[in-house]
Amino acid sequence: MGDTLLIPRLTIIGVGLIGGSLARALRRAGAVGEVVGCGRNEQSLRRGVELGVIDRYTSDPAAAVEGADVVVICTPVSAMRAMFTAIRDHLAPQAILTDVGSVKGCVVADAQAVFGSLPERFVPGHPIAGTENSGVEASFAELYERRRVILTPHVESDAAAVDRVRTMWQCCGAEVVEMGVRHHDEVLAATSHLPHVLAYTVVDTLASMDDRAEIFRFAAGGFRDFTRISASDPAMWRDICLANRDCLVRTIDEYVDNLQRLRSALIAGDETTVFETFRRAKHARDNFYRD
């Protein structure tokens, strides 16, 4: 009976928001047999068992992957290299290895360094879904519904492995697309990493002002939405921003150029440039969202 399951044994390394939600969604879909969790913090792993997210756990990555059909690394990107090293000699021959890291260039480079060359059954992935909360308590089965998941398979990737990872995410309600590693990191720098940097910086700027207590008191509803992403885990975002710094710095520079153009228009009283910038932005956003 276990043989008819998509993933008889699933190992999640890093049972937080992303890993926990994946386990919940796959369980709800009836796609997994046993779910093994792995992490450093025993208390949160125990909580994962209590919540029904995982069936059992170990803090030893090598033991965690023993006999697993699919291994998903869901730690911060800065920890992935150590995880690859820890599991390298313990993966079952047919095991499929994938990850959820927000940057793909660094993860692929880490895998290459640790495994010598990219394993055929390694399929890098990134679900475009998340919230500003972290940890297994914040996980929920619906996180990936109608969200996109990007896979960045390499030329040597085994087609059956890519298919299984694709099906795994589809079972969670996601739409799966493929993309090159480099292109992924450029697109995500613009749509995700830049906005986080800007939101963190705006809150930090306001918080350093003399009348900061008053300033936050008079922030309206729009400010709360605008700064919501600055409540995200600072360690995770430090890792992401540093791992993707080449693309991110280029995007920051493009952004600052545009901001300086707007600043000049404000000083010059150039109503047209100010209006056209705002109008183009509203038009682009309205086109892409129907709130």
Next chain:
Amino acid sequence: MGDTLLIPRLTIIGVGLIGGSLARALRRAGAVGEVVGCGRNEQSLRRGVELGVIDRYTSDPAAAVEGADVVVICTPVSAMRAMFTAIRDHLAPQAILTDVGSVKGCVVADAQAVFGSLPERFVPGHPIAGTENSGVEASFAELYERRRVILTPHVESDAAAVDRVRTMWQCCGAEVVEMGVRHHDEVLAATSHLPHVLAYTVVDTLASMDDRAEIFRFAAGGFRDFTRISASDPAMWRDICLANRDCLVRTIDEYVDNLQRLRSALIAGDETTVFETFRRAKHARDNFYRD
């Protein structure tokens, strides 16, 4: 019976989101007798009557203020000077004049220029409430509940007039505070005008990229919240940003300095600075909101 009402006759000039919501809230509170609307677009004024927001309307500001107890100017800030000019010789002797403009320095300067000196019964105001939508259709009675309204009375302001405007907003469920004009414009540059400029600029930057269609496709949930304010009316925000450009440009400069510091830290691989910036921001935001 009319005499026991807070405002027997109220005139709203500019019956949009802010003016329409004020009229609805006061009506719900039983604080107004007749509500007279004034604007340029007859169709939207007629819609205001249909929706029960106003009782009657005229497109002539002079006629609209005839016999009014309280006149609230709710047009974009760029139109306020023309409104002051149009109504100056038609206000009833006891009429109280107030406004809702998002910048106070320019409104006070306009009033001074038109009236010669600031009228005793003029009480500048600004409700810290709004949405990204505009027009009378978007108005709703609850907009001001548990929101703050800032009044910036001048030294010659009549105490009874200030009291009446304060009570008017309290009837809408708002908390009223007083502040100096200059201070208001500095605080709002930081909490409202800067975020709007940043959000418009980020969307415009992304929309000008070669792969913009793909870029918006891969924007996650956080991006939608982050950019919501960029769906606001570009003409209104052009007016606000230009009217408050001195404060706004100073705030933009402070912001860009901080962003460049972060950029340097990214290039240098300075994990501590990146982490500390993000951590301080998360800490400040978590302290001020409990989502």
